[in-house]
Amino acid sequence: MRPVIPLVTAALLFGLGAYGVLRRRNAVLVLMSVELMLNAVNLILVTGDTLREQVTGQVFALFVIVIAAAEVGVGLALVLRLFRLRQDINTDQVALDDEPRAAAPSEEPALAQAGEQA
Template identity: 55%
Template sequence: MEDVVIPLPFYLTFGALLFVIGVIGVLTRRNVVIVLMSIELILNAVNLTLISFSHYLDDLRGQVFALFVIAVAASEAAVGLALVIALYRGKHTFNLDDVNLLKW
């Protein structure tokens, strides 16, 4: 069987595309759950870039750093979902425009 090697620019282009989609999702959407999913997409794009460069340079430091990013993303998701549940219990909405917690 022939080994197919995907060149590095394809991985970097795909990572950049995922990053841009995530940034657009964070900036344009008002639903808290969609914003959290967009942040996760940004972190996964960074992980893809780190692992791609790590494989290309034959160095494990990028993969180790990606594991730390995965741990941070998991904790961010847990804290974010806890905040979403607390927000929904208090305001009965997921829309960020309807929530103004600093108003008396």
């Protein structure tokens, strides 16, 4: 098989993943798009190995798979926490540090009152 076919397939997968990361608002779909991009890189590494007849690309592909598994675990934990806090996983509605937050009631008056009563 010619190396052009896997390389073009990898380029299409990477482009589709990049489009998904940039355009999707759902956090789970963004994680899936990142996985597509990582799989495209794996395909390029293994294709390069077949051309050079070495195994270094396959070893790197194995490391990419391990990193992708860790990324999925951490990413899904973050998405689950976001859903529990907001009841929505829309990434456009995630509060950033620059945005003002609702003022939380301070516990200091309660502590001061408890000290006066004692």
